[in-house]
Amino acid sequence: MSAAPTDPAVSHTPQPDSSVAIASSSEIRVVKGACPHDCPDTCALRISVQDGRVIKVQGQAEHPSTHGALCTKVSRYPERTYHAERVLHPLKRVSAKHEAPRFERISWAQALTEIGGRLKAIADRDPQAILPYSYAGTMGMVQGEAMAGRFFNRLGASCLDRTICASAGGAALTATYGGKVGMHLPHYAQARLILIWGSNSIASNLHFWTFANQAKRHGAKLICIDPRKTETADKCHQHLALLPGTDGALALGLMHELIAHDWLDQDYIDRHVDGWAELRERALAWPPERTAEECGLTADEVRTLARDYATTAPAAIRLNYGMQRVRGGGNAVRLIALLPCLTGAWRHPAGGMLLSSSGWFVPFKNPSLERPELRAGRPSRLVNMSTIGDDLLRQAGPDFGPRIEAVIVYNSNPVAVAPESPKVVAGFQREDLLTVVLEHFMTDTADLADYVLPATTQLEHLDIHTSYGHTDVLLNQPAIAPLGESKPNTQIFRELAAAMGFDEPAFLEDDTALVRQAFKAEVDFDQLTEQGWFTLPLAQAPFAEGGFPAPGGKADARGADYLPNYESRRSDPALAARYPLAMISPPARNFLNSSFVNVKSLRDIEGEQLLEMNAEDAAARALTDGQTVRVFNDRGSYQCRLMVSERARAGVVHGLGIWWRKLGLDGRNVNEVTHQRLTDLGRAPCFYDCLVEVAAA
Ligand SMILES: Nc1nc2c(c(=O)[nH]1)N[C@H]1C(S)=C(S)[C@@H](COP(=O)(O)OP(=O)(O)OC[C@H]3O[C@@H](n4cnc5c(=O)[nH]c(N)nc54)[C@H](O)[C@@H]3O)O[C@H]1N2
Ligand SMILES: Nc1nc2c(c(=O)[nH]1)N[C@H]1C(S)=C(S)[C@@H](COP(=O)(O)OP(=O)(O)OC[C@H]3O[C@@H](n4cnc5c(=O)[nH]c(N)nc54)[C@H](O)[C@@H]3O)O[C@H]1N2
Numbered sequence: 001m002s003a004a005p006t007d008p009a010v011s012h013t014p015q016p017d018s019s020v021a022i023a024s025s026s027e028i029r030v031v032k033g034a035c036p037h038d039c040p041d042t043c044a045l046r047i048s049v050q051d052g053r054v055i056k057v058q059g060q061a062e063h064p065s066t067h068g069a070l071c072t073k074v075s076r077y078p079e080r081t082y083h084a085e086r087v088l089h090p091l092k093r094v095s096a097k098h099e100a101p102r103f104e105r106i107s108w109a110q111a112l113t114e115i116g117g118r119l120k121a122i123a124d125r126d127p128q129a130i131l132p133y134s135y136a137g138t139m140g141m142v143q144g145e146a147m148a149g150r151f152f153n154r155l156g157a158s159c160l161d162r163t164i165c166a167s168a169g170g171a172a173l174t175a176t177y178g179g180k181v182g183m184h185l186p187h188y189a190q191a192r193l194i195l196i197w198g199s200n201s202i203a204s205n206l207h208f209w210t211f212a213n214q215a216k217r218h219g220a221k222l223i224c225i226d227p228r229k230t231e232t233a234d235k236c237h238q239h240l241a242l243l244p245g246t247d248g249a250l251a252l253g254l255m256h257e258l259i260a261h262d263w264l265d266q267d268y269i270d271r272h273v274d275g276w277a278e279l280r281e282r283a284l285a286w287p288p289e290r291t292a293e294e295c296g297l298t299a300d301e302v303r304t305l306a307r308d309y310a311t312t313a314p315a316a317i318r319l320n321y322g323m324q325r326v327r328g329g330g331n332a333v334r335l336i337a338l339l340p341c342l343t344g345a346w347r348h349p350a351g352g353m354l355l356s357s358s359g360w361f362v363p364f365k366n367p368s369l370e371r372p373e374l375r376a377g378r379p380s381r382l383v384n385m386s387t388i389g390d391d392l393l394r395q396a397g398p399d400f401g402p403r404i405e406a407v408i409v410y411n412s413n414p415v416a417v418a419p420e421s422p423k424v425v426a427g428f429q430r431e432d433l434l435t436v437v438l439e440h441f442m443t444d445t446a447d448l449a450d451y452v453l454p455a456t457t458q459l460e461h462l463d464i465h466t467s468y469g470h471t472d473v474l475l476n477q478p479a480i481a482p483l484g485e486s487k488p489n490t491q492i493f494r495e496l497a498a499a500m501g502f503d504e505p506a507f508l509e510d511d512t513a514l515v516r517q518a519f520k521a522e523v524d525f526d527q528l529t530e531q532g533w534f535t536l537p538l539a540q541a542p543f544a545e546g547g548f549p550a551p552g553g554k555a556d557a558r559g560a561d562y563l564p565n566y567e568s569r570r571s572d573p574a575l576a577a578r579y580p581l582a583m584i585s586p587p588a589r590n591f592l593n594s595s596f597v598n599v600k601s602l603r604d605i606e607g608e609q610l611l612e613m614n615a616e617d618a619a620a621r622a623l624t625d626g627q628t629v630r631v632f633n634d635r636g637s638y639q640c641r642l643m644v645s646e647r648a649r650a651g652v653v654h655g656l657g658i659w660w661r662k663l664g665l666d667g668r669n670v671n672e673v674t675h676q677r678l679t680d681l682g683r684a685p686c687f688y689d690c691l692v693e694v695a696a697a
């Protein structure tokens with residue numbers, strides 16, 4: 001079904017395996033796959049195909065980390081793939097950018113010739129004016145950056161600083177441990193105490209929850225630390241609803257109690273921690289009363305948490321990214337990551353903490369998959385994806401470099417997901433900006449494109465995956481031929497390379513070659529192909545005897561401190577007087593960031609864009625459950641449906657995300673009010689550090 005390119009300039013490029021038509025048969029064939037989505041779980045999939053059509057997507061029961069259970073979203077994968085609104089052929093814009101979007105169908109040959117010509121003209125002046133914009137629409141290494149990276153390196157384009165999700169916590173783990181490493185997922189089942197900290201595991205890390213639930217059945221205590229009373233909090237023994245952005249203070253308060261009660265593992269500290277003496281002084285300034293005042297908890301809650309954590313073994317922390325989307329998010333992660341070093345919890349396989357396991361894969365990966373040598377020493381300006389709004393509106397200048405003239409978007413929907421959308425929209429509305437979007441659907445970003453190129457889904461292409469929640473490599477075999485004229489991202493970049501006249505051998509390699517190059521020989525490719533996954537050979541209690549991947553093998557406590565939010569009663573009282581509500585915008589359970597919002601059966605479960613608010617705050621504003629409200633601050637406003645709910649504590653509202661703007665009540669979403677200031681470490685956005693007011697619409 002895949003259309004061969006008709007342009008002679010590109011027809012020599014090889015077709016990847018995944019676009020070879022797969023013979024149909026009325027028997028049911030089972031294909032082994034991997035879930036591509038941005039989620040810690042990276043499930044092993046079992047895809048049933050009949051007559052060339054996927055009839056069912058299930059989990060693989062034998063996969064030890066995900067054991068056959070799938071979330072509601074991904075079990076609806078066929079509905080997404082065969083969606084009537086899939087983009088199945090190239091499109092060219094025929095309306096102005098500020099008008100309602102209108103597109104006409106064009107051939108691949110025309111699309112490639114025109115885009116190639118326009119990119120070449122920009123690159124002749126300065127290739128740094130061209131920017132890739134991608135994130136984790138698919139987490140696959142091949143359909144992610146393998147071929148795209150080669151293309152942008154050869155072009156000499158600007159580089160994207162991929163910070164939108166996890167880089168504050170990532171930088172913190174690297175500063176503290178020397179890498180993004182932590183406990184192994186299955187060991188949580190043996191823990192006696194689990195702090196589920198800044199994680200709505202049931203919604204966004206379901207397979208961790210299975211292990212936590214096993215521990216609970218064996219008598220472990222589960223404590224949820226989250227401003228929102230989530231469905232995970234409902235199932236834990238205790239819920240501590242701290243104020244957003246105060247986790248660093250809570251960690252210091254716990255350290256205070258560890259010191260005061262002599263609960264430290266001084267031997268572990270002496271041998272495996274650098275800089276404790278200095279941090280110890282800072283922690284002594286956080287007695288339970290001060291900590292409680294800062295966090296919006298009671299002093300008793302702080303004391304009891306410290307006692308539970310220090311006196312139960314093994315004690316495990318499942319930290320997640322929700323708590324690092326604030327100004328002090330990086331330091332908060334550093335402080336929490338030090339807790340198991342102070343109590344010696346790392347001595348046990350079921351003790352320690354996990355924020356991300358992705359660093360465990362690094363030594364096994366091929367560092368030159370994206371062919372960095374193709375850049376050949378040319379400049380590589382780094383543009384932060386989290387400030388794309390400001391950056392698209394910026395003029396050329398000595399500290400910025402050339403104005404951005406072209407953006408090529410793949411695996412991301414920045415117009416919906418990037419902070420401060422009024423500026424992001426204004427940037428993408430520039431008539432002089434060339435925007436090319438590789439997509440499955442007409443997202444808010446595709447609506448502002450000059451060209452939309454149809455991409456294949458995970459059922460239609462080959463890929464290989466790591467995980468940030470477990471330590472298995474997974475292979476995704478294509479189950480069906482590409483729908484319509486869609487092509488894998490890799491193939492689109494190969495053909496764009498050919499249209500630009502790039503003839504290096506790196507652009508002739510097919511997807512099978514890329515999958516085989518992704519890892520070094522230690523990852524057994526035969527086992528991966530046969531079984532569907534390969535488990536990295538790693539130590540069970542990785543830091544029982546220290547040995548952190550940092551230089552010297554020690555955890556580093558130097559400099560870690562608590563920083564309050566940019567926007568809070570304490571840091572900006574004048575702003576807080578006008579906008580007294582702290583807003584967080586964690587994901588709606590049945591969406592995956594902005595993916596799946598257009599899948600009707602899932603959108604029907606979510607209903608409408610919702611704002612959860614405590615009854616006290618609603619009464620103070622004479623607002624009632626179910627009414628349409630306007631959420632606003634100096635940056636912008638959006639309308640949504642009010643849900644008066646016990647899930648919200650007083651003073652904090654939850655704008656559940658991330659809706660497509662055009663499916664929102666007034667064509668906007670929650671990022672209308674978020675800001676573009678960055679975290680203390682990792683240059684990440686502060687989505688959950690945001691003051692607003694709410695009124696009847
Ligand atoms: N169903 C579903 N699953 C997902 C996603 C999705 O959109 N939907 N997204 C995926 C992606 S990209 C990621 S990064 C992960 C995100 O999943 P997580 O890493 O778990 O992060 P969030 O969902 O942003 O937030 C988790 C929890 O942190 C809480 N929180 C907010 N602010 C604070 C704070 O200041 N302190 C503390 N202690 N808690 C706070 C929120 O209320 C929320 O319940 O999940 C992935 N899985
Ligand atoms: N207010 C607020 N904003 C947030 C967050 C929040 O909690 N609150 N969360 C943030 C986080 S954690 C993240 S990770 C970002 C996520 O932001 P993004 O990474 O942009 O994630 P999605 O919104 O899921 O968009 C991914 C897009 O990639 C497309 N896609 C999927 N597979 C492929 C493929 O194989 N090829 C191509 N070409 N396209 C594909 C999908 O159709 C989808 O439109 O959003 C951030 N934004």
Ligand SMILES: [Mo]
Pocket residue numbers: 038164165166
């Ligand atoms: Mo994310």
